[in-house]
């Protein structure tokens with residue numbers, strides 16, 4: 001199973017370099033792969049991983065794409081996943097169609113590369129696919145993804161937050177543009 005995707009690196013100032021995949025994995029599976037590569041191949045060196053992911057000597061040039069987050073997503077593209085070299089995390093974007101205007105890339109979620117004790121979700125990739133498990137209530141693949149902008153009095157960087165919510169227990173993990181995570185677990 002897969003979809004048309006770009007997977008690459010955030011180059012700053014709204015620019016990105018990415019590799020096109022005709023049958024790219026969905027983020028549930030891709031995140032587990034990226035975390036494994038980051039840990040086992042690159043030993044947590046995000047800059048090295050970023051360089052390798054879009055290195056023209058390693059990637060077929062015809063699949064390399066240089067784009068901007070402000071551009072209209074290419075036709076039929078379903079997912080854009082960007083490694084954030086400054087923050088050891090990934091940002092996931094999906095096309096958002098708001099007729100009659102052209103589609104834009106919309107932030108879908110953000111995730112850190114490192115898995116910590118405080119993570120709300122564990123993402124495991126198995127032979128049969130990938131699954132998200134809530135560490136609070138144990139629900140599997142019961143997720144809602146949303147985003148929101150920084151609120152007036154809220155501290156932290158400007159920009160959209162990616163929010164992953166467990167629909168089983170309503171716990172939520174909010175990741176800001178610097179990949180800082182806030183976990184909210186209901187009592």
Ligand SMILES: [Zn+2]
Nearest residue numbers: 134137166169
């Ligand atoms: Zn839960």
